Amino acid sequence: MSLGIYKEEFPIKDTGDKEAKYYIKREDGLTVKCFLCPQGCEIKDGEEGKCLVRVNKGGKLWATSYGKIGAINLDPIEKKPLFHYFPTYKILSVGGVGCNFSCKFCQNWELVEGVVPVRELPPDKLAYLAVKLKEKRNLGVAFTYNEPTIWFEYIIDTAKILKELEPEMKVVMITNGYISAKPLEELCEYVSAMNIDFKFAKEEYYKEISDAHFKPVLSTIKRTWEIFKSTGKPFIELTYLVITGVNDTEADFEKITDFVAEISPYIPFHISRFFPHFLMSDRPPTPIRTLEKAYEIAKKKLKYVYVGNVWGNEGEHTYCPSCGKILIKRYSFTSQIVGIKDGKCANCGEKFFGVLELN
Numbered sequence: 001m002s003l004g005i006y007k008e009e010f011p012i013k014d015t016g017d018k019e020a021k022y023y024i025k026r027e028d029g030l031t032v033k034c035f036l037c038p039q040g041c042e043i044k045d046g047e048e049g050k051c052l053v054r055v056n057k058g059g060k061l062w063a064t065s066y067g068k069i070g071a072i073n074l075d076p077i078e079k080k081p082l083f084h085y086f087p088t089y090k091i092l093s094v095g096g097v098g099c100n101f102s103c104k105f106c107q108n109w110e111l112v113e114g115v116v117p118v119r120e121l122p123p124d125k126l127a128y129l130a131v132k133l134k135e136k137r138n139l140g141v142a143f144t145y146n147e148p149t150i151w152f153e154y155i156i157d158t159a160k161i162l163k164e165l166e167p168e169m170k171v172v173m174i175t176n177g178y179i180s181a182k183p184l185e186e187l188c189e190y191v192s193a194m195n196i197d198f199k200f201a202k203e204e205y206y207k208e209i210s211d212a213h214f215k216p217v218l219s220t221i222k223r224t225w226e227i228f229k230s231t232g233k234p235f236i237e238l239t240y241l242v243i244t245g246v247n248d249t250e251a252d253f254e255k256i257t258d259f260v261a262e263i264s265p266y267i268p269f270h271i272s273r274f275f276p277h278f279l280m281s282d283r284p285p286t287p288i289r290t291l292e293k294a295y296e297i298a299k300k301k302l303k304y305v306y307v308g309n310v311w312g313n314e315g316e317h318t319y320c321p322s323c324g325k326i327l328i329k330r331y332s333f334t335s336q337i338v339g340i341k342d343g344k345c346a347n348c349g350e351k352f353f354g355v356l357e358l359n
């Protein structure tokens, strides 16, 4: 959840026009329980949930960040990161305020804590803008930067309009995976790809660093993978941020690799470099050697592994898991498809796991 450090100085302006989904009213008629995410907040009249953006007013829960954005950019899809989903495309990326985690290393804390100026961007305008940017190779809309789960209603309303305007355009989200089973299933009808942060392999780290729990995140990854296998979407990639002195031991790397391999060795797995930030500014950036160790360990069991936030590293490229030839070359957020023909490795014919082109 947001830490709420700047709640008084930068209150989130409430336009109060969108009722939240996934809550029940308690017997007193005034208290509500939100079950959109596993935090399961009991919220009294006049108060907000841990994410700061679902507010109880007179026994009704309102999604107060609906249609309010604090950041917008046309990003390379690689920046999300999504490496196997329309590489070389761009995606219109938006972020808002609030979060259902309280990560002490948050890389976007100014957004999450509501310190940045916020402006209105209703779903129809966002969808229209995405379509307008199609000529710049825009693939659709990415809900990213802060945690998009708490933007549930905004994502779905935008996705519906976008589908009407341009059915082939995509909605993607970059998420911590902290969402209850039912809303996840509803969201998966509208979202075409996700990168899920698989932050830690242990409960105590989730509790201590992010004030959350491990099992719900694992359940989200497993359920999303099952939905992908049966419906063909959402495509899924995972990110593991290696934080100095927290989750950076070989035992941690073995454990997280085993969890992913058990779900599927085909899920692209990004091992990402930490930079000191927010309440963890005292830690050094992850040493490159540590990331390379994690890469070596993960590569033994997973087909597609990446080193992220280290430009020019060999671990940025996509290699064929069968013959080892480079399929996609990368530097930073730019990529070039060099070894794929008709969806297969041009050298050995191994099928590439991913989506390359719009129909």
Ligand code: SF4
Binding pocket: 001, 034, 035, 036, 037, 038, 039, 040, 041, 048, 049, 050, 051, 052, 053, 054, 099, 100, 150
């Ligand atoms: S979405 Fe927000 S209000 Fe609802 S349970 Fe999660 S943190 Fe609490």
